Amino acid sequence: MEVRNATHDDLERIVEIHINAFEGFFLTFLGPKFLRLLYTGFIDKGVLRVAVVDSRVVGFSAGTEQPDTFFSNLRKEKWLSFFLAATPSLIRKPSLVIKKLYGAIFYKGDAVERLKNSFLLSSLAVDPHSEGKGIGRFLINDLNEVLIEKRASETVYLITDKNENGSVLGFYDKCGFSIESEFKQSGQREMLRLIKLIEVV
Incomplete structure (x- = not known):
């Protein structure tokens, strides 16, 4: 298995894996x-790192070293493109999409003071047909090595559902993450923030 930086040529496959791995999610x-944007x-x-087996992308990890500004900067630069991309979904379920997009528009990033110098793992996905082969763990270990080289972050954290x-x-x-805090998203959805020290190996 090879893990490397993703290229624009990988985008279609990354989007395909996301759709298959996160069925039913808002994104x-x-x-x-x-998703392509x-x-x-x-x-x-x-x-954005991809795991490749026999020249085929089978999983990926995506994140940022600037969780407090990454999404707001992306929104400022490409807000019209994102809005146009979301238009078909807006037509299908206007109330849901408007509510979610409103939250995204005013989302200021995950600026948690106690998590300074932390890397946000925004997404980790494996092709469902390739699950059970250790690809997810391989991607976590790869990310650890990448962040050691960058020397900009002390911890990795992510946000996921509690229930x-x-x-x-x-x-x-099993990958070494522990619960850092709990909070409610949109006033109702219970979420966990998980954290892991970057291990120098």
């Missing part, structure tokens, strides 16, 4: 064009 509902942002101004999410929480627990 998936926004569609391929929206989002992951282009990670290629250009964040970190009905046992397999995901179990995976991150």
Whole structure:
């Protein structure tokens, strides 16, 4: 297995894996064009790594070293493109999309004072047909090595659902993550912020 930086040629496959791995999630509902824009942002101004087996992308990790500004900067630069990409979803479910997009427009990033010098793992996904082969753990270990080289972050953290999410929480627990804090998103959805020290090996 090879893990490398993603290129723009990988975008279609990355979007395909996202859609298959995150079925039913809001970002998936926004569609391929929206996801393509989002992951282009990670290629250009964040970190987007892909796991490759037999010349085929089977998983990816995406994140940023500037979680407090990455999404706001992306929104300022490409807000019209994101809006147009979300338009088909807006037509299908206007109330849901308007509410979610309103939150995204005023989202100021994950600026948590106690998590300064931390890397936000925004997304980690493996092709469902390739699950159970250690690819997710391989991507986590790869990210650790990348961040050691960059020497800009001391910890990695991510945000995930607290409830009905046992397999995901179990995976991150095995990878060395622990619960840093709990909070409610949009006033109702209970979330966990998980954190892991970057290990110098």
